Amino acid sequence: MMLDLDDRLDRIYENILDYEAKQVAELVKSEVEAGTDLKIILDDALIAAMDEVGDLFAEGELFVPEMLMAANAMKAGMEILRPLLSESDVPSAGKVVIGTVHRDIHDIGKNLVGMMLEGGGFEVIDLGVNVAPAEFVEAAAKHSPDIIGMSALLTTTMPNMPKTIDALHKADFKGKIIVGGAPVTLEFAETIGSDSYAPDASVAVSLAREMLGID
Ligand code: B12
Known part of the structure; x- marks a missing residue:
């Protein structure tokens, strides 16, 4: 006997x-084969689960390794949906270009933010690590993102954030900018002219939604 839709979505969640991850991929695949609306799978199973993970992280019930494992499991489901979603008309929450700043190769936190944003329904273009200001500018022109996110983990690479922001402003980038990374603070973000700062991946998702006026 087949479970009803809510129970099946709950199993993915x-x-x-x-x-x-493997189970999630298989369950999402059979849900797609059963003809379930892709947006329902995305919103009521994948994004709902990542919202819960974000809340548990914020409450101190989950830590970074668990959040990464959950994000990986969500990603396994996203990999099934992504090619189908890009063909369909499910609206994305917005487009985010993300990268670790010049001369910095730390990417665990940036990847986590990218995955959580994807889990939150955003289209994420990841420029990788050691991204020079000119590369952010080039990506802004190519993708016209709603938001550009920058990560820095070294005090020596933090100054590459204002350099990138200046270059983006000079290039007339009209979207929002969000920064993060262990040494980055709200105060620093404010002094360099960033629109936003998030201390962790779950706050990054709520702020990205807020910046674009999504509840
Ligand atoms: C893992 C690690 C490495 C790995 C990186 C592997 C990888 N693929 O990322 C390796 C070994 C390569 C490495 C190299 C170096 N590292 Co290192 N590294 C770390 C370590 C232990 C953990 C960082 C991490 O991944 N944390 C877990 C993630 C999940 O947390 P996070 O990055 O802070 O991200 C969260 C938030 O900050 C936020 N966030 C992050 N990015 C963004 C972006 C946006 C847009 C938003 C909104 C939010 C956001 O959300 C994330 C998720 O919640 C830290 C120590 C520490 N505790 O931070 C040192 C640390 C950052 N490294 C340090 C140093 C010095 C180096 C080296 C210079 C060492 C050397 N002498 O070679 C090199 C630098 C290489 C380079 N040019 O970048 C120092 C930095 C000191 C300083 N104040 O500048 C630290 C603090 C260690 C120390 N205590 O000395 N490192």
Whole structure:
């Protein structure tokens, strides 16, 4: 006997919270084959589970390794949906270009932010690490993102954030800018003219939504 839709979506949700990437991929695949609306799978199973992970992280119930495992499980489901979503008309929450600034190769936090944003329904273009200001500018022109996110983990690479912001402003970038990374503070973000700062990936998703006026 087949479970009803809510129970099947709940199974995907629970498997994300149990970090079962393989199970998530299989369940999402059979849901697609059953003809379930892609947006329902995305919103009610994948994004709902990542919202829960974000809340648990914010409450101190989950830590970075668990959040990464859950994000990986969600990603396994996203990989099934992504090619189908790009063909369909599910609206993306917005487009985000993200990268680690010049001369900095730390990417765990940036990847986590990217995955959580994807889980939150955003289209994410990841420029990788050691991204020079000119590369951010080039990506801004190419992709016209709603938001550009920058990560820095070294006090020596933090000054590359204002350099990148200046270059973006000179190039007339009209979108929003968000910065983060362990040494970055709200105060620093404010002095360099960033629109926003998030201390972790779950706050990054809520701020990205807020900046674009999505509830
Ligand atoms: C792992 C690590 C490495 C790995 C990186 C592997 C990788 N693929 O990323 C390796 C070994 C390569 C490395 C190299 C170096 N590292 Co290192 N590294 C770390 C370590 C231990 C953990 C960083 C991490 O991944 N944390 C976990 C993630 C999840 O947290 P996070 O990055 O802070 O991200 C969260 C938030 O900050 C936020 N966030 C992050 N990015 C963004 C972006 C946006 C837009 C938003 C909104 C939010 C956001 O959300 C994330 C998720 O919640 C830290 C110590 C530490 N505790 O931070 C040192 C640390 C950052 N490294 C340090 C140093 C010195 C180096 C080296 C210079 C060492 C050397 N002498 O070679 C090199 C630098 C190389 C380079 N040019 O970048 C120092 C920096 C000191 C300083 N104040 O500048 C630290 C603090 C260690 C120390 N205590 O000395 N490192």
